[in-house]
Amino acid sequence: MDYFYSYLILAEIYTLLGLSTNLLVGVVGIFSVSQAAVFGVGAYIVGDFLLAGTLSFLPALAVAALACILLNVLISLPSLRVAGDYFVVTSFGIQLLATATFTNWTAGTGGANGMPGVPPPDLLGLPIESTRGILAVTTVATLVACLAFWLILRAPFGRLLKAIREDESAVAAAGKGVLSAKVSAAALAGAFAGVAGGLYATYLSFIDPSSFDLDASILLLTMVVVGGARTLAGSIFGPFLLLALPQVLTFVAIPTTYAATARQLVYGALLIAFALFRPQGLLGERL
Amino acid sequence: MTAYLEVCGVTHNFGGLQALNDCAFAISQGGITCLVGPNGAGKTTIFNVITGFLRPDTGRVGFRGRTLSGLAPQAIVHAGIARSFQNLRLFTDLTACDNVMLALPDRAGETPFGALFRPFATARSDRRRRADALERLDHVGLAARADERVRNLSYGEQKLLTIARLLATGAELLLLDEPASGLAAGALDQVMVLLRRLRGEGKTLLVVEHNTRVVQQIADEVLFLHQGHLLAQGPPARIIADPALAEIYFGGAL
Ligand SMILES: Nc1ncnc2c1ncn2[C@@H]1O[C@H](COP(=O)(O)OP(=O)(O)OP(=O)(O)O)[C@@H](O)[C@H]1O
Numbered sequence: 370m371d372y373f374y375s376y377l378i379l380a381e382i383y384t385l386l387g388l389s390t391n392l393l394v395g396v397v398g399i400f401s402v403s404q405a406a407v408f409g410v411g412a413y414i415v416g417d418f419l420l421a422g423t424l425s426f427l428p429a430l431a432v433a434a435l436a437c438i439l440l441n442v443l444i445s446l447p448s449l450r451v452a453g454d455y456f457v458v459t460s461f462g463i464q465l466l467a468t469a470t471f472t473n474w475t476a477g478t479g480g481a482n483g484m485p486g487v488p489p490p491d492l493l494g495l496p497i498e499s500t501r502g503i504l505a506v507t508t509v510a511t512l513v514a515c516l517a518f519w520l521i522l523r524a525p526f527g528r529l530l531k532a533i534r535e536d537e538s539a540v541a542a543a544g545k546g547v548l549s550a551k552v553s554a555a556a557l558a559g560a561f562a563g564v565a566g567g568l569y570a571t572y573l574s575f576i577d578p579s580s581f582d583l584d585a586s587i588l589l590l591t592m593v594v595v596g597g598a599r600t601l602a603g604s605i606f607g608p609f610l611l612l613a614l615p616q617v618l619t620f621v622a623i624p625t626t627y628a629a630t631a632r633q634l635v636y637g638a639l640l641i642a643f644a645l646f647r648p649q650g651l652l653g654e655r656l
Numbered sequence: 657m658t659a660y661l662e663v664c665g666v667t668h669n670f671g672g673l674q675a676l677n678d679c680a681f682a683i684s685q686g687g688i689t690c691l692v693g694p695n696g697a698g699k700t701t702i703f704n705v706i707t708g709f710l711r712p713d714t715g716r717v718g719f720r721g722r723t724l725s726g727l728a729p730q731a732i733v734h735a736g737i738a739r740s741f742q743n744l745r746l747f748t749d750l751t752a753c754d755n756v757m758l759a760l761p762d763r764a765g766e767t768p769f770g771a772l773f774r775p776f777a778t779a780r781s782d783r784r785r786r787a788d789a790l791e792r793l794d795h796v797g798l799a800a801r802a803d804e805r806v807r808n809l810s811y812g813e814q815k816l817l818t819i820a821r822l823l824a825t826g827a828e829l830l831l832l833d834e835p836a837s838g839l840a841a842g843a844l845d846q847v848m849v850l851l852r853r854l855r856g857e858g859k860t861l862l863v864v865e866h867n868t869r870v871v872q873q874i875a876d877e878v879l880f881l882h883q884g885h886l887l888a889q890g891p892p893a894r895i896i897a898d899p900a901l902a903e904i905y906f907g908g909a910l
């Protein structure tokens with residue numbers, strides 16, 4: 370049972386990340402390949418505060434969310450100047466920079482050895498040690514984020530964001546501001562990723578740079594592509610499906626040494642297959 | 657008559673290419689002014705300058721006695737000038753109605769704050785907005801297609817939709833870049849009727865148009881642009897009858 374709960378917790382955390390990535394990449398069209406970097410910053414901030422004992426879980430999560438809002442706005446700013454495809458290049462650079470920082474800034478992140486012993490989340494001073502307790506916390510966070518995503522998509526704000534993805538000049542010609550809408554969307558996406566990071570660090574209690582590298586960012590994009598862009602259902606389905614795959618792979622007799630490679634192969638194949646044959650994903654629209 | 661829209665000495669270069677060369681004209685309020693000239697004359701470029709999409713190298717644009725130079729496109733829409741695009745630039749993944757709703761000046765629920773923390777008020781104001789948008793769609797005869805995605809509309813319907821979207825901005829001066837080009841006879845007549853009706857409703861229209869028959873039928877005044885410079889301005893009959901202008905227009909280079 371715990372095994373299943375653990376899958377649910379991770380799938381929910383990745384749903385938060387899927388929502389973040391879908392909002393930024395799917396809805397507004399800011400093609401970020403560095404969402405895992407923001408995720409990582411959230412995770413390390415919560416880990417640092419809880420290890421030092423300076424803040425309890427919720428305040429630490431709030432600080433992480435705030436930091437990730439600022440960070441995501443900052444790294445999305447080039448998208449206001451650099452058009453479409455070139456932003457991918459800047460974003461790629463940001464991801465490399467983040468990985469280098471996570472790996473080498475030993476004082477803040479534990480470096481390549483990782484950060485062990487992050488305490489479990491706590492509410493009102495009571496630590497939540499049980500898997501079911503943590504599942505309850507991630508479920509609440511995911512439901513709130515899903516509600517927010519749904520409200521945004523159906524509001525005029527969502528319509529504005531979708532229009533921006535299609536044609537910024539036409540949006541300006543309609544008398545609407547592009548900049549503030551993009552910044553708002555980046556802020557929201559940052560908050561989702563920051564909260565996901567905090568939950569991830571406290572649930573696993575050990576984090577290292579491999580969870581926040583380029584592969585992780587591409588996994589997030591794959592989730593959006595497979596689930597489908599611009600829909601709530603797609604943002605949930607993508608993570609739940611892709612995280613189930615490694616579990617399925619463990620039933621196939623693959624030596625554990627090849628497991629990671631096998632997973633990457635499957636993800637890569639999926640990405641290509643969907644781009645070619647089902648660009649709208651399973652439950653959404655074309656990226 | 658006092659100038660309503662005033663373009664003074666506007667010059668704009670793209671690298672070595674002079675797209676606008678000391679371009680100057682003024683139009684008065686009310687009526688339809690057609691902007692004509694051969695391909696590459698700078699018609700779209702002057703639209704881009706007036707609406708803030710391009711900063712001219714020199715010169716200024718005035719509207720109702722106010723200088724527009726330096727304003728961002730959306731500020732110019734708020735000042736009362738809106739434009740359509742030669743290549744339509746509709747939001748093709750959205751519905752016809754969404755395209756129009758987006759351009760309405762109402763801004764309720766356009767920030768995450770409104771969307772997240774005032775969901776009911778946002779939904780209510782969006783219903784009002786939808787009713788407004790349906791009215792504009794009805795205006796151009798597209799009400800029945802409101803919930804169709806734009807990419808499923810015919811080219812003629814898409815052209816009409818650009819006019820509905822333009823109307824939604826509430827602007828009083830409308831710049832239309834070739835609203836009638838590429839249309840079959842029926843749709844063409846529909847657009848001409850629509851433009852005349854807008855004039856009747858008090859809008860001022862500046863329309864880029866290649867078809868001399870259309871110009872003759874809708875224009876109160878014609879501006880003739882050539883190599884980025886205003887060559888002539890006058891009533892359509894006189895401009896069209898001018899053999900020198902006809903030579904430029906039909907005979908290629910001067
Ligand atoms: N963004 C740009 N970069 C470089 N050159 C441009 C650009 N936009 C327009 N031009 C050039 O400026 C000149 C004027 O172009 P413009 O689009 O204003 O012409 P037009 O009168 O609208 O022509 P058409 O009737 O073909 O629409 C043309 O020679 C065109 O090639």
Ligand SMILES: [Mg+2]
Nearest residue numbers: 699700701742
């Ligand atoms: Mg043109």
